[in-house]
Amino acid sequence: MKNFTNLSPIKNTKPIALYSSEQIYTMEQAWFAQGYDSFGLMQQAAWQMAQQIELLYEQKCLNANHSANTNVYYRTERLRRVSVWVGKGNNGGDGWLIAYYLQQAGWQVEVVTVGFDVNDFDTRTQSAISNKKDHNNDRITDATKALQIALSANCHYQRFEEIHSSHNESEKNESEKMALLADIYIDALFGIGLDRAPEGVYKEAISAFNRTTQQQNALAVAVDIPSGLVASTGAVFDRIAVQADVTLCLIARKFGLHTKDGADYSGDIIDIPLIPYQTAKPHKISDKNTKQNTIEAFEPVAILLMAAHSMKPRRQNSYKGSYGHALIIGGNRVDGSQGMGGAAILSASSTMATGAGKITVACHEAFHGALLTSLPDAMTINLHDADGLKALIEQVSVVAIGMGLGRDEKAKMLFIDYIQAAIAHEKSIVIDADGLYQLASLQMDSHELVTELREHSINHRVCLTPHSGEAARLLDQKISEVESDRLRAIKQCAAVYGGDWVLKGAGSLVLEQKSGRARVYVCDAGNAGMATAGMGDILSGVIAGLLAQQDLAAESYSLSQAVLIHGFAGDVLVNQNSDCHSENRLMIGQRGLQAQDMPAAIRHVMQLMIVE
Ligand SMILES: NC(=O)C1=CN([C@@H]2O[C@H](COP(=O)(O)OP(=O)(O)OC[C@H]3O[C@@H](n4cnc5c(N)ncnc54)[C@H](O)[C@@H]3O)[C@@H](O)[C@H]2O)[C@@H](O)CC1
Numbered sequence: 001m002k003n004f005t006n007l008s009p010i011k012n013t014k015p016i017a018l019y020s021s022e023q024i025y026t027m028e029q030a031w032f033a034q035g036y037d038s039f040g041l042m043q044q045a046a047w048q049m050a051q052q053i054e055l056l057y058e059q060k061c062l063n064a065n066h067s068a069n070t071n072v073y074y075r076t077e078r079l080r081r082v083s084v085w086v087g088k089g090n091n092g093g094d095g096w097l098i099a100y101y102l103q104q105a106g107w108q109v110e111v112v113t114v115g116f117d118v119n120d121f122d123t124r125t126q127s128a129i130s131n132k133k134d135h136n137n138d139r140i141t142d143a144t145k146a147l148q149i150a151l152s153a154n155c156h157y158q159r160f161e162e163i164h165s166s167h168n169e170s171e172k173n174e175s176e177k178m179a180l181l182a183d184i185y186i187d188a189l190f191g192i193g194l195d196r197a198p199e200g201v202y203k204e205a206i207s208a209f210n211r212t213t214q215q216q217n218a219l220a221v222a223v224d225i226p227s228g229l230v231a232s233t234g235a236v237f238d239r240i241a242v243q244a245d246v247t248l249c250l251i252a253r254k255f256g257l258h259t260k261d262g263a264d265y266s267g268d269i270i271d272i273p274l275i276p277y278q279t280a281k282p283h284k285i286s287d288k289n290t291k292q293n294t295i296e297a298f299e300p301v302a303i304l305l306m307a308a309h310s311m312k313p314r315r316q317n318s319y320k321g322s323y324g325h326a327l328i329i330g331g332n333r334v335d336g337s338q339g340m341g342g343a344a345i346l347s348a349s350s351t352m353a354t355g356a357g358k359i360t361v362a363c364h365e366a367f368h369g370a371l372l373t374s375l376p377d378a379m380t381i382n383l384h385d386a387d388g389l390k391a392l393i394e395q396v397s398v399v400a401i402g403m404g405l406g407r408d409e410k411a412k413m414l415f416i417d418y419i420q421a422a423i424a425h426e427k428s429i430v431i432d433a434d435g436l437y438q439l440a441s442l443q444m445d446s447h448e449l450v451t452e453l454r455e456h457s458i459n460h461r462v463c464l465t466p467h468s469g470e471a472a473r474l475l476d477q478k479i480s481e482v483e484s485d486r487l488r489a490i491k492q493c494a495a496v497y498g499g500d501w502v503l504k505g506a507g508s509l510v511l512e513q514k515s516g517r518a519r520v521y522v523c524d525a526g527n528a529g530m531a532t533a534g535m536g537d538i539l540s541g542v543i544a545g546l547l548a549q550q551d552l553a554a555e556s557y558s559l560s561q562a563v564l565i566h567g568f569a570g571d572v573l574v575n576q577n578s579d580c581h582s583e584n585r586l587m588i589g590q591r592g593l594q595a596q597d598m599p600a601a602i603r604h605v606m607q608l609m610i611v612e
């Protein structure tokens with residue numbers, strides 16, 4: 001569940017760099033190549049995590065005392081119980097050592113092993129393992145060393161397979177409950193090495209972990225990343241992943257914690273950096289290509305967007321012309337259908353809320369009345385008045401096209417005409433919704449406009465805003481292909497079409513191209529209440545509204561700024577609900593949040609961003 005504690009769009013926080021699993025492995029290797037010991041790093045990791053777990057436990061007691069209306073905090077003297085669930089990789093190794101350190105600190109420790117054979121704990125097998133060399137590193141594995149340390153300290157363990165062997169469901173649940181009583185549960189089943197869907201006993205173990213923590217109302221802490229969540233993509237296979245309250249993120253922040261399923265499973269994230277990875281030197285490898293890759297690996301795959309850029313107040317001596325003229329093209333009505341006027345109206349309303357000086361909406365004439373009723377500030381023009389509209393394009397500052405434009409041939413011709421005019425008059429362009437549909441069709445036809453648009457984007461702002469379905473069509477891929485690696489998809493979109501991109505959804509990705517270099521961001525703002533019709537139209541309006549305002553500094557009308565403002569506005573509306581103590585206050589929450597609620601919240605966020 002998302003934490004809405006800091007809704008100020010301006011924060012004094014350092015940007016957080018996000019990395020893929022491959023990059024983290026490269027950082028570790030670079031560190032070891034400098035002579036540092038891998039098991040020493042695991043011990044450091046586990047020791048620091050054990051200390052964090054103690055702090056988390058104290059915090060939990062403190063909260064429990066507060067919710068029991070006790071004014072005085074007292075440290076509970078009863079035995080602290082921890083259940084550590086370990087897998088066979090190094091993540092499990094971390095788990096064994098956490099168990100060892102917590103036992104030393106006086107905790108009652110229960111390790112639950114998953115995927116281990118009975119022989120794995122046999123002391124004779126252990127000494128045989130100790131003598132066996134790991135074929136890669138010429139030493140026993142770190143995870144095995146960790147297991148040996150915990151076993152020689154008599155850390156109590158159980159095999160999950162045995163706890164779970166009962167055939168009857170209720171017996172199974174009961175035996176789990178009895179065997180696994182604890183205050184804190186540690187998930188050390190899989191870390192960044194997860195490379196396929198957890199199946200069989202692993203799937204069962206993840207479900208049992210979630211079930212148990214929920215039944216016990218206990219704290220679930222994930223080591224490095226919740227088991228089941230893929231660090232490089234944020235994907236979860238078949239919804240099988242540990243539901244963590246807290247994730248103790250080792251070495252560097254993983255990209256997958258923040259996008260797609262990441263936020264649903266990670267809980268609060270606490271960084272345990274361990275090594276100075278940003279300054280760590282790539283190790284020397286004679287092969288030139290490999291060396292090149294290693295150096296590049298330290299560039300983050302993305303930056304977490306958490307804070308907006310501040311804006312200066314407007315100059316007193318200014319007028320509407322100082323803040324640009326936005327043209328919204330959409331809201332078509334295909335003969336006989338109800339039409340899509342609302343899309344253009346919503347987009348126009350957020351363009352105004354963002355602060356554009358003037359706005360004209362080119363929509364089907366059938367919607368002019370409705371538009372003027374809800375937004376009398378807007379001017380109108382008939383969407384099908386091609387000559388009038390092309391002449392108008394010359395005068396405006398930005399053209400946003402596509403929201404309810406239609407997907408038929410007639411709409412395609414309009415799209416071509418208006419984009420050509422916008423390119424000819426060197427305008428900033430925003431393309432959304434049906435505009436993206438039409439662009440994909442033009443790409444399939446190998447239409448020259450696609451190349452013209454790409455060339456235009458080199459020196460002018462072109463912003464394209466697909467969700468996964470639209471991106472899939474633009475790339476001629478399946479939606480599942482886009483969803484399986486959204487980072488790859490947004491980069492492909494930018495490579496094919498040029499321009500700046502947002503790939504919408506939970507943890508929207510933003511790609512901005514500056515001086516021939518693409519930079520990717522993950523938006524930390526926004527919530528599931530925004531998964532309603534019309535929210536994308538609102539976003540295109542915010543982008544157009546910022547682009548129109550020529551008094552803003554360049555970073556203040558960037559695509560990432562627009563995506564953040566949109567997300568913050570959604571969060572402000574939802575937060576209003578959780579803060580509400582009076583039954584008489586108007587409540588807007590995630591369920592029932594409407595796109596038309598957004599303009600007021602956008603104005604609120606824009607106001608918070610002004611710094612004198
Ligand atoms: N010494 C080091 O390099 C350090 C490693 N650390 C820990 O090591 C973790 C990474 O360790 P590993 O690379 O061993 O990765 P994991 O501990 O995630 O385990 C990977 C192993 O699980 C198997 N596996 C993957 N998906 C599976 C599935 N669905 N079902 C069954 N088996 C599956 C893989 O084949 C591999 O053998 C990090 O997340 C972190 O917790 C930390 O201790 C920091 C230091």
Ligand SMILES: Nc1ncnc2c1ncn2[C@@H]1O[C@H](COP(=O)(O)OP(=O)(O)O)[C@@H](O)[C@H]1O
Nearest residue numbers: 504505506526527528530531533534535536537
């Ligand atoms: N779960 C979510 N978390 C964060 N943002 C979301 C979520 N669901 C939707 N949004 C945001 O709301 C907007 C929805 O856009 P879109 O799908 O194009 O809607 P529509 O086509 O109905 O206008 C996007 O900006 C998206 O990122």
